[in-house]
Amino acid sequence: MSGAEASLAISVFLASAVEAVEAFTIILAVGSTRGWSSAYSGVAAASLVLACVVAILGPALTVLPIDVLRLLVGTLLLIFGLQWLRKAILRAGGVKAMHDEAAIYEREVAAAASSVGEEGLDSYAFAIAFKAVLLEGLEVAFIVVTLGANQDNVPLAAAAGALAVLFVLMVGLAARAPLSRVPENAMKFAVGVLLTSFGIFWGAEGAGVTWPGEEAALALLVGMVLLASWLMVYEVRSAQSELREVRG
Amino acid sequence: MIERAARGVWEFAVGDDWRVAFWVVVTIAATAAIAALGWPAWWLAPVATLAILRDSVRRGSRPISVEGTESD
Numbered sequence: 001m002s003g004a005e006a007s008l009a010i011s012v013f014l015a016s017a018v019e020a021v022e023a024f025t026i027i028l029a030v031g032s033t034r035g036w037s038s039a040y041s042g043v044a045a046a047s048l049v050l051a052c053v054v055a056i057l058g059p060a061l062t063v064l065p066i067d068v069l070r071l072l073v074g075t076l077l078l079i080f081g082l083q084w085l086r087k088a089i090l091r092a093g094g095v096k097a098m099h100d101e102a103a104i105y106e107r108e109v110a111a112a113a114s115s116v117g118e119e120g121l122d123s124y125a126f127a128i129a130f131k132a133v134l135l136e137g138l139e140v141a142f143i144v145v146t147l148g149a150n151q152d153n154v155p156l157a158a159a160a161g162a163l164a165v166l167f168v169l170m171v172g173l174a175a176r177a178p179l180s181r182v183p184e185n186a187m188k189f190a191v192g193v194l195l196t197s198f199g200i201f202w203g204a205e206g207a208g209v210t211w212p213g214e215e216a217a218l219a220l221l222v223g224m225v226l227l228a229s230w231l232m233v234y235e236v237r238s239a240q241s242e243l244r245e246v247r248g
Numbered sequence: 249m250i251e252r253a254a255r256g257v258w259e260f261a262v263g264d265d266w267r268v269a270f271w272v273v274v275t276i277a278a279t280a281a282i283a284a285l286g287w288p289a290w291w292l293a294p295v296a297t298l299a300i301l302r303d304s305v306r307r308g309s310r311p312i313s314v315e316g317t318e319s320d
Contacts, residue, residue, distance in 0.1 A: 208283030
């Protein structure tokens with residue numbers, strides 16, 4: 001496996017694992033409160049939709065000329081990666097609350113318990129499970145399709161995504177509890193750094209740039225984005241603690 | 249229905265801070281223009297990206313408020 005393929009697999013695995021943990025919390029809350037059959041039906045239906053998205057968009061993107069693909073995908077990945085990184089920096093800096101799976105689980109259980117139950121297919125449980133998997137999964141599908149198509153290796157990206165989901169499911173079902181110990185912010189931070197670096201590399205390449213050192217430049221970009229992001233976390237933390245001191 | 253779908257697409261593609269998307273597009277366009285002139289343009293995207301990120305983080309961290317748990 002080349003360095004680029006390893007980066008692709010790691011990026012997709014981490015992004016998929018984070019989103020799978022978030023979807024799992026909601027499914028666990030709905031399933032344990034309202035019954036598992038309707039929740040599983042929602043999961044299966046959403047998974048089918050996501051599989052279709054990847055199966056249709058993946059090959060469709062690879063038909064585009066490589067420069068157009070890199071320009072388009074690089075720009076989108078850069079926007080997407082910066083969103084992830086911005087939130088992760090603000091969370092690590094103490095501005096935004098950390099993602100709390102236990103709190104989300106309690107909230108979802110309360111909401112599910114307050115809604116009236118139904119005989120047969122429970123439309124509430126189905127809809128909540130479907131929505132959770134579809135919304136969390138769309139981000140993963142986007143990352144799988146764009147990263148995979150750009151390296152002409154959608155199967156590797158899809159396999160890394162599927163492996164992550166399977167891993168989270170196995171751990172989650174064994175624990176039968178929200179996976180609140182998963183370091184979600186650190187994982188989102190890492191994914192943000194990787195997506196942003198891929199976005200810079202491919203976006204510029206698609207715009208006609210030749211990178212000094214060619215593919216080795218990608219590793220330098222990852223290091224540069226990581227270092228700059230850490231510095232921004234430090235800067236935000238310092239500013240926050242100064243503000244707290246001023247406000248007493 | 250269409251409005252909700254459009255809002256969903258916007259939130260998915262652009263996110264919380266539309267300025268990030270705007271400046272990323274400007275950066276890539278400027279990179280393409282410089283490269284088309286035959287000048288070295290590889291430095292622009294990394295420098296501009298870090299400036300965009302820092303600007304967005306600074307704007308996001310201005311009010312000292314710990315927001316509630318998010319679903320994203």
